[in-house]
Amino acid sequence: MNLSPALEKAYSEEHLSAREAQARAEWIAWAPIVFQASRLMVKLGILDLLRDSDNGMTIAEVASKTGLSVYAVKVLMEASLSIGTVLIVNSEEGERFTLSKTGWFLLTDTCTRVNMDFNHDVNYEGLFHLEEALRESRPAGLKHFGDWKTIYEGLSSLPEQVQKSWFGFDHFYSDGSFEQALKVVFDQKPHRLLDVGGNTGRWALRCVGYNPDVEVTVMDLPQQLRLMKEQTAGKPGAERIDGYATDLLNRENPFPTDRHYDVIWMSQFLDCFGEEEIQSILERAAKIMDETNRLYIMETLWDRQRFETAAFCLTMTSLYFTAMANGNSKMYNTDDLTRVIRQAGLEVETIYDGLGLGHSIMVVKKEK
Numbered sequence: 001m002n003l004s005p006a007l008e009k010a011y012s013e014e015h016l017s018a019r020e021a022q023a024r025a026e027w028i029a030w031a032p033i034v035f036q037a038s039r040l041m042v043k044l045g046i047l048d049l050l051r052d053s054d055n056g057m058t059i060a061e062v063a064s065k066t067g068l069s070v071y072a073v074k075v076l077m078e079a080s081l082s083i084g085t086v087l088i089v090n091s092e093e094g095e096r097f098t099l100s101k102t103g104w105f106l107l108t109d110t111c112t113r114v115n116m117d118f119n120h121d122v123n124y125e126g127l128f129h130l131e132e133a134l135r136e137s138r139p140a141g142l143k144h145f146g147d148w149k150t151i152y153e154g155l156s157s158l159p160e161q162v163q164k165s166w167f168g169f170d171h172f173y174s175d176g177s178f179e180q181a182l183k184v185v186f187d188q189k190p191h192r193l194l195d196v197g198g199n200t201g202r203w204a205l206r207c208v209g210y211n212p213d214v215e216v217t218v219m220d221l222p223q224q225l226r227l228m229k230e231q232t233a234g235k236p237g238a239e240r241i242d243g244y245a246t247d248l249l250n251r252e253n254p255f256p257t258d259r260h261y262d263v264i265w266m267s268q269f270l271d272c273f274g275e276e277e278i279q280s281i282l283e284r285a286a287k288i289m290d291e292t293n294r295l296y297i298m299e300t301l302w303d304r305q306r307f308e309t310a311a312f313c314l315t316m317t318s319l320y321f322t323a324m325a326n327g328n329s330k331m332y333n334t335d336d337l338t339r340v341i342r343q344a345g346l347e348v349e350t351i352y353d354g355l356g357l358g359h360s361i362m363v364v365k366k367e368k
Helices: 005-012 018-029 031-043 046-052 059-066 070-083 101-108 110-123 126-136 140-144 151-157 160-186 202-210 222-232 275-286 308-325 334-343
Strands: 086-091 094-099 192-196 215-220 241-245 263-267 294-299 346-355 359-366
Touching: 005 308, 018 031, 031 046, 031 070, 031 101, 031 110, 046 059, 046 070, 046 094, 046 101, 059 070, 059 094, 070 086, 094 101, 101 110, 110 126, 110 160, 110 308, 126 140, 126 308, 140 308, 151 160, 151 222, 151 308, 160 202, 160 263, 160 294, 160 346, 160 359, 192 202, 202 215, 202 222, 202 241, 215 222, 222 241, 275 334, 275 346, 294 334, 294 346, 334 346, 334 359
Parallel strands: 192 215, 192 263, 215 241, 263 294
Antiparallel strands: 086 094, 294 359, 346 359
16 A cells, blocks of 8 residues: 555554553543533533633633533533643632633634534444444444435435535535646546536536536436436526436446546545445446546545545544445545556546545546
8 A cells, every 4th residue: 555655654653652552542432422522512602602712711601601500511621621622720710711722623623513513413323333334234324314225315315404414524525626626627628527426416516617618417316316406406507417317336227328428527426335336337437438538536545645634534434434324335545446447447547636625536548
C-alpha cells in the first residue's frame, strides 16, 4: 500500500508513551459516553453560552440560562472537563467554566458538526449490531429503520431528521469538490454526461449550470430519480437533465445504449458496493465505452489523504457501510480500486488529487 507521507509516518511508527497509550485505550472504552455528553453540550446550548461569555460561567449560571437542573449541568460540565471541551478557572465568585480549543472546534467546525449529526441520527443505535454485520456480510443495523437490503432503497422513507443528516453528510463532502471537479471533467468539452448514482441531482445541476450545452442523464434507482426530479424541478437547466432508472446490483441490468456519452461520472458511488459488485458495474460501463470517452471516478481514497484526521474519518465511515448501508462496501484505497478497475478491462489513465476536503478523481479509459 502506497500511503501518503503523513500517513506513512503516523501508521508505521509507535508515537505514544505507555501512559498515553493507556489513556487512549480508556478513551476508546468510554467513547459512547464521550460522544453523547459532547453532543448534548452542543445541543443544549452550553458550549454556545461559554463561548459568548467574557469571563466564563458558573454551574448555577448555566443552569439558570438553560433551564436544566444544577445536577444536570454539573455532570455534563465535569465530564466535559475530562473530555477536554471545557476548562475551569478559579475566581472570586468561585469556579467558572470556559470553552477550550477542542470545544470551540466541536461547536463551530462544520465538518465536525456534520459528522456528529450523521453518527447520532444515522449510525448510533444501528452500530450496536456491527459484529452481526461483520459476521453475516449484511447491514444488520439497518433494521433499526426498516426492512431493506440496503439503505439506498430506503432513503426516501427514512425519518425526516435521519434523512436530513444522511444527505447533509453526503452532500457536505461531495459539494466541496464540485467546483474543481467541473474544471477537470469539462476540460474534455463533453456534450453528453452519464451521472451514475446521481442521487438528488446536485452534480447534474452543477453541470448544466457550468455548460449551457451539456445534457446529463442521471442513472439511479427509481425512488432516487423521483427525489432527483423533485429537487431539480424548475431549476435553470433542468430541461437538459433526464433519468435512467435501474438497479445496478442486478448484474443483468445494462448501462443505457440509446446515445453516446462522452463522460461517465461516478461520484462517491463505488464506495457503496463490494469489490465483486464494483467489477460488475465497471464491466457494464466498459461495454458503452470506446477510445473516445472516459470514466471519471471521484472518491475519497483514504490512503491519499494529506492529514491523518481525514484518513481517520474515512476509515470510520467504512464501518457505517458495514453496519448500516449494505454490509460489504467501504472507503477504498488506491491499490484496491485500481486492481478492480483493471479486472473490469479498464485502466487508470491519471489521478487528480487534493479536490475539496480530500477527493481524488481517477480518469479511466478502456484497455486497448
